[in-house]
Amino acid sequence: MLFASSWPRSYRSLTDEPTPVSISCSLGNMTRPRTNPLELSGEQMRLATQRVLDLLIEMTEGNHRCPASGGDLSAGCLKDVSRPPAEGPRELDDLLKIVRAAVDPSYQSAGPGYMAYIPSGGIFTSALAEFLACGLNRYTGKVKTAPALVALEESVLRWICDLFGFPAESQALLTSGGSMANLIALTTARTVHADGQVDRATLYIGDQGHGSLAKAARTAGISRDHIRVIRSDSALQLDTEHLKDCLTADRDAGLIPVCICATAGTTNSGTIDPLREIAGIARQFQVWFHVDGAYGGLFQLTERGRRRLTGIERADSITIDPHKTLFLPFGTGAVVVRSRELLRRTFSEPADYMHDIYGASDLDITAGLPDFDELSPELTRPFRGLRLWLPLHLHGVNAFAEQINEKLDLATIAFERLATDECFEVPWSPDLSVVVFRLRGRDDDVQLDFLNRINLTQRVLLSSTRIGGSIFLRLAILSVRTHFDRVNEALEIISQAARAYRSQ
């Protein structure tokens, strides 16, 4: 048993105990030696970390054996996690046992068999960097409070800007995920094009676009009635003729088109919209051009990705999700915006209590570093920079690019195997690493039954979606721990499962 017994007797406040006589009455018992149970000794830190690390190693090493959609949830487990915190302390080992049991019935989103939704996995060295960032707990919202840590984060952000060929006056920001990145982009677009005229603002999203785009637009005050859903063509790409028609109609109706949202890697099928063409339309209609590359944007790290993402460099803003395509833990998104000044116009607010630390002198060696709190909706904020910086430098960029390349290869293999099997309809060759397929000539109920049969093996977890009114299965290959062996196994499971329907 660890901890509770070894905690020192805790400090009691003035109000909890009779005040002993002391020289200065107002000091009360404050001058007595006291210890704070919230401040651990080095030895306690070591012991506690050891326990957590043991659990993490056990679960990481067990990843490849774990049931892909998790074990059964017991009422006892649910009861254990649902207790409110008590007044007194508990043992760390007991609490970690509860956490361990609570993880078991979860989708194994850190494992190699996870091919549902958009996988990622979360690499250990990024979790470790986050541990360090939280333990250090420095305030990185302003240059003056932590200049070198702001510079560290900014170096990663410049690297992201450079990746997309964005100019020096561009700015990237780290966010909790793609949703907040989309919100920052769309809010900036709205401020630029429809400040004070929000009720007339309109926005354009492909019917394959992510739900977070509409959510972000609504959060930014744009009416749901003014969110235009643009049709897709047969390749599942945003139909640019329909887009132009909608823009023209809205402009003619006295509305204010604010932003076209293209997608670089749709969630449904990994499809990349015709970015170059849309960039031209955005310029023609003088609206903001946002690319939601939460899933697909970081394929830019590979040669094939760059080729397929051509046109993304003309965007006004791009959303990417390092917690997807850079394999980092959930909570790591980013937005890249062509103009830092437009972010400032949208998000800066003066505050009296911060007047000590406004702005560095131009002569200062920190000149040019950004005060993040003036460029984003967040003020006090987590120091997200380290969870990118450490793994990128430690492993090197090539290690990431190679993994991303591997996923493209694996998707190609999966597509070829499925497309050459007459059991399946595989209408779209993958732009990236999502392969969409269904049983040939069967209705939706059968597709869902088929999916269920595959997932019941617990070796892989696939998900389904609706495209053009029909159910399709998705094989999304992006977990850092998914390699050929598991994809091959998935294909064998799929093929095996399909046989059950052949004889019917």
Added chain:
Amino acid sequence: MLFASSWPRSYRSLTDEPTPVSISCSLGNMTRPRTNPLELSGEQMRLATQRVLDLLIEMTEGNHRCPASGGDLSAGCLKDVSRPPAEGPRELDDLLKIVRAAVDPSYQSAGPGYMAYIPSGGIFTSALAEFLACGLNRYTGKVKTAPALVALEESVLRWICDLFGFPAESQALLTSGGSMANLIALTTARTVHADGQVDRATLYIGDQGHGSLAKAARTAGISRDHIRVIRSDSALQLDTEHLKDCLTADRDAGLIPVCICATAGTTNSGTIDPLREIAGIARQFQVWFHVDGAYGGLFQLTERGRRRLTGIERADSITIDPHKTLFLPFGTGAVVVRSRELLRRTFSEPADYMHDIYGASDLDITAGLPDFDELSPELTRPFRGLRLWLPLHLHGVNAFAEQINEKLDLATIAFERLATDECFEVPWSPDLSVVVFRLRGRDDDVQLDFLNRINLTQRVLLSSTRIGGSIFLRLAILSVRTHFDRVNEALEIISQAARAYRSQ
């Protein structure tokens, strides 16, 4: 030297190497054994964690000796952190040395001398919980994907709702900080009261309110011209007569008053607005009543706090910041909203690719647990629950309450000492743990010089602000590591520094 040399030779993708002859051509070299440098062995995980932990312990144990506003920033340090990531790997020890050097010139926001802005400190066990959460990397946006982890987070959220006496249909959410919490609250208020009429929406914030409120309102589409700044009275509380006048004028002008933002613990002076009275006004005018308790809300954990926060239980929404008044690492905010359904109305968006995992059956043991992604602007999200759950259960609620009580005691001591010294003007007795003071009869330049003199000791870091047009110094006592000894030292430093101006 650790790591680079011990990394296994990395996987190369199909495109990087000539494909060796193999049985299945399309498989290429995929079938060869390969290793992924991003996947660490258990032994590598142990070694890397050891190094990071050594650094954390060294810096935590050194906290009480560190210069409060940090060491000098060198050009070399700035250059080291500003290098973009290279293609190849680097050594962990080298990278940690760079981080260590980059932390040194930062404000010591984790240390006992930090009494500027709003301190907190960040406790180790919460950082450890975050390490675990990131390493596990489970998807907690939907009940179905991680039911017991969602239940774990929800147990903390219910505890927060209960703390404020909110009803069963209320819902709390964890956020990256108070800014996002305010954004969620204000967006919900706007959706409820001015959906589709955003250009006519108005909002009311005290002149002592936090900048994040205006920022959140603008993000939600409310025009800057429609953000009414309500005067404070001589006690620095929001002037309710001015509030009523503004509400009446706007209503009469055909505008749509949406939300009154009261503050429970202003950043300037820790003042609590007259919450009960404002609740009555909000009801009278039928507008949303939001309380920004980012700093002050969690004093509700103490008896004195509850007394002073009376009326907060009538709010429609409350912002709290566990990364302030629960001493957790930056990146831990929360919002409490009286009605879960209003959050759902504001933030839910259907998505085809998620249709597999909508909604639990009412008969399911998970019935009643929330799909967080339908209630918040975030979809894929960090699992923030664990960084509250683990420390709250491990240390027990009393350990936190006692620390918060201690800070109230310390502020009382500081106030009494300063107020009884004729050198100082100390116009406001502290509602919470911020003490505001200035040199008596001196102009603003002297106050800033005085502040500088105090901070140059590097034993404490105070900040200043402007109240009613004049500069005041702030002694903000909330770091988990600030105890009587350091407050006493601060008071002696202040007293000593003030003497320099007596003879002038």
